[in-house]
Amino acid sequence: MSPSHPYMANSAEGSRNALLEAVGVSDPDELFRQIPADHRSDDAIVPSAGIRSEFELRRMLEDRLRGVASTDSHVSFLGGGYWKHHIPALCDEIAARPEISTSVWGTPSSDHGRNQAWFEFTSQMGALVDLEFVGLPVYSWGCAAGHALRMAARLTGRSVVVIPAGLDRERRLVIETYCGYRELDGSLSIREVALDPATGTVSLAALADVLDDAVAAVYVETPNSWGVIEADIARIIDAAHAVGAEAIVGVDPISLGVMASPASFGADIVVGSLQPLGIPLNAGGGVGGFIASRDEERYARQFPTLQVSIAPTIREGERAFGMTLFGQSSYGARELGNDWTGNSVYLWAVRAAIYLALLGPQGMRELATTVVGNARRAAALIAEVPGVSVRYADGIFKEFIVDFSDTGLSVARINAALFARGILGGHDLSGTGEGLEGCALYCVTEVTSESDVRRLITALEEVVAS
Amino acid sequence: MSTIRRYHAASWDEPVIYELGAPGRRGVVPPSSWAPAADDLIPADLRRAADPDLPELAEYEVRRHYTHLSQQTMGMVGISLFGTCTMKHNPTVNEQITARPEVAAVHPRQDPSTYQGLLGIVHSLEDELRNLSGMSAFSFQPGGGADAAYLHTVITRAYFASKGELAQRRQIITTAQAHPCNPATAKAAGFEVITLPIEEDGYPSVEALRAVVGPHTAALMLNNPDDIGIYNPHITEFIDAVHEVGGLAFYDSANFNGVMTRLRARDLGFDACMYMLHKTFGVPKGGNGPSVGAYGCSEELARFLPGPRVVKNGETYDLIEPENSVGRVREFLGNVQQLVKAYSWTRAMGTDGLREAADLSVLANNYMEKQLMAIPGVTMAFPGKALPRLEMTRYSLEEYTAETGVTGHDVQNRMTDFGIDAFWTSHEPAFIPEPFTPEAGEMWSKEDLDEWIAVLAHVLEEGRRDPELVRTAPHNQVVAQIDGSGLDDPDTWAVTWAAYRRKTAARQTVGS
Numbered sequence: 001m002s003p004s005h006p007y008m009a010n011s012a013e014g015s016r017n018a019l020l021e022a023v024g025v026s027d028p029d030e031l032f033r034q035i036p037a038d039h040r041s042d043d044a045i046v047p048s049a050g051i052r053s054e055f056e057l058r059r060m061l062e063d064r065l066r067g068v069a070s071t072d073s074h075v076s077f078l079g080g081g082y083w084k085h086h087i088p089a090l091c092d093e094i095a096a097r098p099e100i101s102t103s104v105w106g107t108p109s110s111d112h113g114r115n116q117a118w119f120e121f122t123s124q125m126g127a128l129v130d131l132e133f134v135g136l137p138v139y140s141w142g143c144a145a146g147h148a149l150r151m152a153a154r155l156t157g158r159s160v161v162v163i164p165a166g167l168d169r170e171r172r173l174v175i176e177t178y179c180g181y182r183e184l185d186g187s188l189s190i191r192e193v194a195l196d197p198a199t200g201t202v203s204l205a206a207l208a209d210v211l212d213d214a215v216a217a218v219y220v221e222t223p224n225s226w227g228v229i230e231a232d233i234a235r236i237i238d239a240a241h242a243v244g245a246e247a248i249v250g251v252d253p254i255s256l257g258v259m260a261s262p263a264s265f266g267a268d269i270v271v272g273s274l275q276p277l278g279i280p281l282n283a284g285g286g287v288g289g290f291i292a293s294r295d296e297e298r299y300a301r302q303f304p305t306l307q308v309s310i311a312p313t314i315r316e317g318e319r320a321f322g323m324t325l326f327g328q329s330s331y332g333a334r335e336l337g338n339d340w341t342g343n344s345v346y347l348w349a350v351r352a353a354i355y356l357a358l359l360g361p362q363g364m365r366e367l368a369t370t371v372v373g374n375a376r377r378a379a380a381l382i383a384e385v386p387g388v389s390v391r392y393a394d395g396i397f398k399e400f401i402v403d404f405s406d407t408g409l410s411v412a413r414i415n416a417a418l419f420a421r422g423i424l425g426g427h428d429l430s431g432t433g434e435g436l437e438g439c440a441l442y443c444v445t446e447v448t449s450e451s452d453v454r455r456l457i458t459a460l461e462e463v464v465a466s
Numbered sequence: 467m468s469t470i471r472r473y474h475a476a477s478w479d480e481p482v483i484y485e486l487g488a489p490g491r492r493g494v495v496p497p498s499s500w501a502p503a504a505d506d507l508i509p510a511d512l513r514r515a516a517d518p519d520l521p522e523l524a525e526y527e528v529r530r531h532y533t534h535l536s537q538q539t540m541g542m543v544g545i546s547l548f549g550t551c552t553m554k555h556n557p558t559v560n561e562q563i564t565a566r567p568e569v570a571a572v573h574p575r576q577d578p579s580t581y582q583g584l585l586g587i588v589h590s591l592e593d594e595l596r597n598l599s600g601m602s603a604f605s606f607q608p609g610g611g612a613d614a615a616y617l618h619t620v621i622t623r624a625y626f627a628s629k630g631e632l633a634q635r636r637q638i639i640t641t642a643q644a645h646p647c648n649p650a651t652a653k654a655a656g657f658e659v660i661t662l663p664i665e666e667d668g669y670p671s672v673e674a675l676r677a678v679v680g681p682h683t684a685a686l687m688l689n690n691p692d693d694i695g696i697y698n699p700h701i702t703e704f705i706d707a708v709h710e711v712g713g714l715a716f717y718d719s720a721n722f723n724g725v726m727t728r729l730r731a732r733d734l735g736f737d738a739c740m741y742m743l744h745k746t747f748g749v750p751k752g753g754n755g756p757s758v759g760a761y762g763c764s765e766e767l768a769r770f771l772p773g774p775r776v777v778k779n780g781e782t783y784d785l786i787e788p789e790n791s792v793g794r795v796r797e798f799l800g801n802v803q804q805l806v807k808a809y810s811w812t813r814a815m816g817t818d819g820l821r822e823a824a825d826l827s828v829l830a831n832n833y834m835e836k837q838l839m840a841i842p843g844v845t846m847a848f849p850g851k852a853l854p855r856l857e858m859t860r861y862s863l864e865e866y867t868a869e870t871g872v873t874g875h876d877v878q879n880r881m882t883d884f885g886i887d888a889f890w891t892s893h894e895p896a897f898i899p900e901p902f903t904p905e906a907g908e909m910w911s912k913e914d915l916d917e918w919i920a921v922l923a924h925v926l927e928e929g930r931r932d933p934e935l936v937r938t939a940p941h942n943q944v945v946a947q948i949d950g951s952g953l954d955d956p957d958t959w960a961v962t963w964a965a966y967r968r969k970t971a972a973r974q975t976v977g978s
Contacts, residue, residue, distance in 0.1 A: 005819055007555040007748070007811075009911035010826050018912055023832045028825035031832055031854045032728065034697040041730035046597050050816025054559050057814050061806070064587055065568040069580040072567035078575045081797075088494050090525065094532045096561055103541035103753040104551050105890070108950075109943040110882040113480070113538030114753050119961070120483045126962035127519040133961055136754070139609030140796045150654075173793035181623050183632040184656025231509060260514050282564075283584060284574030284798030285756065285805075295965045297956040306754075307961045309953055310482075314938065315946035319482075322948045324959040330612070330650030334894060335659040340650035342612025343744060345801075347752030350532075357483055357528045358493030361517035367496040372508065377501030419580065427575045450500040 005052055069424070071281065075452045076424040079399045079443020081141065081168050081225070082284065083276050085254065086447050088358050091278035091351045100350055108322045109313075115321035118308045118346065121353035125290055128253055128356070128364070129270045130261040132295035135305030137274060137288040137345050142171035144271035144289030145219060145250055146178025147339055151269065151291075151302040152217030152246035153188055154338070160214045162245075164202055165192040166433055168225040171250075175219075188216070197435060200228035200392035200401070202236055211243045221250035222262065227399030227441060228392045229255075234265040241266065253277060254445075255397050257359075257368030269293045274348050278355030288345035288352075300325060304339035367446055371398045375444040378453045382442070385460045391439075398445055402426055405438030407464045415440070417463040423456055470924050471917070473544075473885035474942045476537040483531055484963045487523035494525065519964065538944040541753075545914050546887035547834075549858050549903030550645075550693045552723045552742075553910075556750040557814065560807040569806055574798040578785050584806070585783035588799065589776045591809040598820070599719075599739055600732030601762030605771045606743075606800040611720065612647035614740035614759025615687065617772065617795045618716045619655035621738070621763070622685045624770045624792045625714065635684035635713070641670050643694060645720060646893055648687040657684060664897065668848040669698035675707050683713040689720050693893070693903060694847050695831070695855030705735035714738065714767075722746050723907065724831070724857030726824040727817055731762070738763040748811030749804045756801040758808070774799060823908040827857040830906035830915060835859050837919045838904075843869065843926050847898045857907070860892065863900040863926075872929035872936045874900040879947055880928065880939035884921045 004011040010019060025031060051057045071084045078084070095101060103114050122134035138144050149161045163175060180187035191210045196203040202220055211218070218240035222230035230236065237247040249262035251272040262270055274288035275281070293299035300307075309324035330337035359367060375398045383390040387407035390400055404414055415425035426440035444453070523531070540546075546553050564570065572581050592604045608614035619638065626632040638652035641662045649659045660678050662670035669692065686708045691697040698704070705715045717731040717739035723746050731739035743749045744757035751757065763771065772794050773787035785799075799805075815823065832854050838844050843866030846859060863874045878888045892901035906915055929936040940947065952958030957973075960966035 002818070005815070005822065007557065007814065007819075008823060008826055008908045009914070010830065010908065011822060015912050016826065016829070019826075019829045019833045023829060023836060025829075025832075028829045031828045032856075033854065034691070034699065034852050034856060035725070035728065036699050039699075039702070039734060040728055041600065041733045042728060044600060044730055044733060045727050045817055047817045048813075050819035051813050052819075054557075057810060058559050058563065060813065061563050061587070061810055062566075065563075065566065065583045068568035068572065068583045069576065070567045070571035071573050072571040076573060078573040080575055082574055084571075084573070086494075086496070090493070090529055090532070092565065093529070094536060096565075097533075097536045098556075099536045099539040099541040099543050101541075101561070101750045101752055102543075102556050103539055104546065104548050104553070104751045105754075105888065106540055107879060107882060107888045107940075108948040109879070109940050109945050110475075110540040110888055111753070112944040113535030114541070116480070116482065116538070117532065117535050118753075119963075122961050123482075123484065123963035124520055126964055130518075132965040132968070135961075139613060142794070142797050143609070170794060170797040174796055177620055177793050177795055180656045181627060181632060183627070184623065184636065185658070186654075186656050229508070229512065231512065233512070256514070256518065258508050258514060259512055264515070280565075280570035280803070281573050282570055283572040283576075283581065283802040285801035285803045286570075287797060288756075295956075295960075295962075300956065300959070307959075309959045309961050310963075310966050311953055311958075312949045313946040314949050318945055320945045320948040322950050322953050324953045324961060327954070330646050332646075332894060333650075334646040334661075335649035335653035337646075337650055339654045340612050340616060340647055342647050343610035343742070343751070343755040343757035345609065345752075345756045346754035347750075347756060350753070353483075354528060354532055357521050357523060357531070358525065359496070359520070360487075360492050360522045361520045362490075362522070363492055363494055363496055364520065365514075365517055366498075369507075370496055370499040373499035373501035373504065376504075376507055377499075415577065419577070424573065424576060424580075446497050446499075 003052060074422050074424045075455060077426045077442045078424050080427040080441050082281055083443055083445060084447055085276045085445050087278050087280060088355060090358060091354050094354055095347055095351050101347060108320045112320060115308050117350045117353050119310060119321050121349040124353060124356040126292060128256045129292045130263040131270060131292040133300050134290060134292040135303045135307050137290055137349050138305060139289060139344055140287040141250065141273040141289045142174030144291050145171060146175050147304050148248045148269045148271050148291055149188060149217050149219060150178060150339060152248060154302050155246060156216045158214055158216035159188050160191055161188050161216055162191045162193050162210055162218045164195060164220055164224065166195045166225055169432060200226045200395060201230050204232060204235055207236060207239055211239060213243055215243055215245040217246040217248050219248045223252060223255060223397040226401055227397065228395035229397055233262055237266045254368055254371060257364035274352050277352035279348050279351050288348040301328060302338055304341055306341055370446045374448055378444040381453055381457055385457055385464060387464050388460065399441055399443045401439050402442050403439050411438060411440045414463055418459055421459040423459055470884060470920055475944045477944045478534040480534045482963060483521045486531060487521050487527060489522055491522045491524045493523055493528045540887050544885040544887050545910065545918050547889060547904040547906055547918055548887060549890040549905040550720065552745040552905060553907050554748045555909045556748060560810045563810065564803040564806050569803050578783060582783055585776050587809050588805050589778055589783055591805050594812045595741060595760055595762055599762045600730035601739060602765040603768035603771060604760055604762045606758055606760050606805055607772045607795055608759035608761055609796050609801065610755055610757040611740060611742045611759040612651060613795055614761045615647045615718065616651040617761045618738055619651050619657060620792045620795060621767055621770045622714055623655055624790060625767060626684060628790060634681055637682045638685045638687060639678060639683065640687045642895060642897065643692045644688050645718060648718060668694055668696035668851050672700050672703045675704055679707050679711045681711060683708060683711050685714040685716055687716045687718060689718040691721050691856045693721060693858055695859040696848065696852040697856060702735055721857065724824055724828045726820040728824065732764065737767055743804055743808040747808040749807045756804055758801050758804045826908035827906060831855060831857050831859060834904060834906050834915055841923050841926060858903060858905045860898055860901055860903045862898050863902065866926060867900045870929045870933050872933050874902050876936045876939060877925050880925045880936045881921050883940045883942040886918055886921050
């Protein structure tokens with residue numbers, strides 16, 4: 001006889017028997033009369049016994065994970081939209097508290113604290129991007145961009161969207177999915193705007209060529225997928241507005257510690273990633289996206305997200321937090337709602353709120369300054385390795401393209417050699433676009449020390465000389 | 467019957483964080499740059515004119531503030547029988563395992579050879595779900611149940627596009643009691659939505675379905691059992707009717723808990739199904755995620771799944787892009803840390819534990835039903851039909867509200883005064899008046915269930931004796947009932963502190 005299962009209180013024989021007796025059955029099987037016998041698949045299931053001992057379960061999982069390399073075990077230069085930053089210990093502590101981690105829905109009064117944390121998340125994100133309307137998180141940066149493009153299509157009644165060539169492949173594929181198929185209603189068609197190989201930024205001339213009055217939105221990112229700050233972001237936004245399109249800009253929120261928000265140049269919708277704000281990489285499971293706009297009804301009415309608003313209670317002088325514009329969500333309006341919403345990554349909103357509160361304005365400025373300083377210096381040092389060059393050095397924030405093509409070695413081979421030396425080399429860009437063979441995207445942040453970079457350079461010198 | 471416990475929520479009168487701290491304070495100091503100092507790395511015209519308006523607090527202040535907010539969140543620290551969400555024990559060991567760098571610090575762009583153990587766990591979880599569903603392949607990319615429904619509509623598009631039938635297959639059929647995400651995602655993907663009504667048996671009729679299926683049918687999306695607790699015994703006829711016209715049948719397994727190890731979606735004939743790992747498989751809900759909508763499908767549809775997928779080649783796990791992949795519904799493998807927790811949970815349970823959980827959840831629901839139906843004013847949706855119910859039963863307070871004027875919403879608020887988390891009412895459309903849908907699950911003890919029932923009975927009695935007491939509830943909560951009258955008004959809604967201050971100032975100016 002197995003011991004009662006620790007996850008199920010009524011698994012204890014006495015409790016179970018008390019329930020059986022109260023219900024008036026001798027076996028739970030009698031309660032499944034609704035299901036026709038020929039629907040049952042009992043015999044098709046391969047049986048397995050549960051591991052009821054926590055120690056044995058833990059040891060099994062730890063054994064399976066043994067040997068996994070990570071950005072902790074190795075010096076990492078991997079980026080590409082997923083960035084290793086320091087995670088303050090407090091983010092871990094609060095996110096792990098069971099009141100927060102296990103909550104589900106509640107009422108404005110019973111889950112008041114969590115709702116306030118959500119409001120503090122949207123408030124701080126709004127401060128960072130200089131916009132006053134911020135939705136609760138969506139699944140990822142790519143999903144935020146996709147929803148924002150669909151918002152723009154609804155706002156303008158148009159169906160063409162412009163996105164940069166060279167956009168990170170993962171986000172590009174998500175955006176394509178959100179744009180739909182032309183045989184069906186509501187589909188959007190994509191036009192690419194070329195990046196200027198000389199500057200690594202969106203070509204204004206190419207942008208002019210793809211803009212007309214069919215364009216619902218122009219989506220760009222700064223820093224962009226090649227790591228380059230879009231120096232002409234104001235002109236890109238103006239060009240979109242000139243044809244009546246919405247200007248949507250994707251950002252790395254860390255960069256906004258020193259950089260002006262695209263909203264200050266007139267961007268209508270700003271989206272981006274939550275991942276750098278105190279969230280572990282989790283092999284790609286540490287992502288989330290945000291969508292922000294001006295607090296104008298025209299925009300607010302198009303959000304597919306849930307939003308939490310501050311509001312009074314029936315007690316004089318007291319405040320609570322409740323859902324605003326719930327009725328326009330799919331929860332409220334089913335197929336008549338704006339896109340769809342559901343369980344997403346709201347625990348990350350709590351982490352991001354704590355992160356931003358800990359950093360504060362000075363911390364965000366210092367962090368961004370450290371990141372850009374480290375990245376520029378690292379790029380300069382890497383460029384001194386024989387046969388290795390760095391592109392767009394003047395536009396770097398924290399990622400940059402390293403060109404190994406003159407070494408005659410593939411990025412894959414270089415990365416394998418680096419890994420053998422305890423280093424995770426940059427993201428291989430070979431095959432992702434013209435002129436990118438033999439190139440890798442390197443990422444340097446505040447957690448990258450000078451000795452990490454020196455170690456990389458020593459390793460690269462050995463590898464290219466071999 | 468258990469006694470009613472005295473309860474009062476922690477209430478700190480906690481300010482919004484912007485009202486705390488003082489200029490110059492800080493909670494974290496980032497490392498200094500090791501590069502030579504330079505002020506001109508960002509062009510002047512692209513620099514911030516002023517620092518962002520973020521709060522300034524010392525670390526202990528941030529810690530105290532968010533600890534207070536945590537204490538002001540009931541979550542599952544009370545008793546939560548939140549129907550349709552299948553509340554589960556979330557084992558702490560799983561949080562500790564996934565906090566290890568072998569999970570938390572893995573970068574999604576690492577070479578697959580460098581994190582084989584983690585990929586192996588993802589693959590083993592897929593094996594577990596294949597066993598339970600009969601499906602051929604799974605994707606864990608969807609970031610929640612709604613995202614899995616969306617993936618189904620995206621795969622439906624790709625499937626019919628590959629056959630050259632997409633222009634013709636424009637309709638997705640769902641049912642009135644299906645979760646709103648099913649019609650919403652179908653519409654977002656570009657399909658026309660047809661919603662079948664619920665008949666007097668508590669489920670749609672085969673005739674109603676047959677009246678709408680045809681050459682325009684792309685897919686059927688429904689759940690079974692539904693969240694009323696009723697199982698549609700004609701479900702295979704539904705699937706057949708859709709297959710006969712060439713459509714796809716998708717099983718939203720939102721209510722899988724009561725039928726785990728008894729039903730397999732593929733064996734019933736479904737082409738695809740979805741499990742929510744953040745509920746059924748013991749992964750914490752996080753107040754709305756990170757969640758996972760595990761999407762499983764037949765061999766025929768597997769080639770359309772989003773990449774990357776984990777496949778096993780001998781002793782090695784590789785990442786592949788399926789042949790006709792739809793691309794992505796979000797980036798990379800999904801919420802991988804949650805997959806590890808779900809795998810751990812399935813191994814802790816085993817198929818014997820899953821069967822036991824299904825049994826206990828249905829047993830507990832029937833226990834609840836017996837007690838609740840004995841409380842005056844409580845009625846059951848579709849009484850006399852499809853008994854005994856499975857893991858959930860939908861009830862109504864319609865008669866009680868008619869008698870007292872006290873609504874289900876009032877009762878919900880008042881129950882939180884006793885440490886009972888708000889119950890779930892119903893998804894839209896709420897075709898049962900004053901609905902409430904508790905789900906006992908396998909986790910909560912008989913004593914917990916008795917306490918929940920006792921509190922409901924107590925509150926209903928209070929409402930008869932002193933309706934105002936219930937109508938103005940909660941009284942023992944962190945804050946009083948919200949005045950939601952301005953939530954949809956652009957002049958008063960405020961989703962950021964900056965908007966709140968601006969609008970409050972504007973009102974004061976007008977009022978002065």
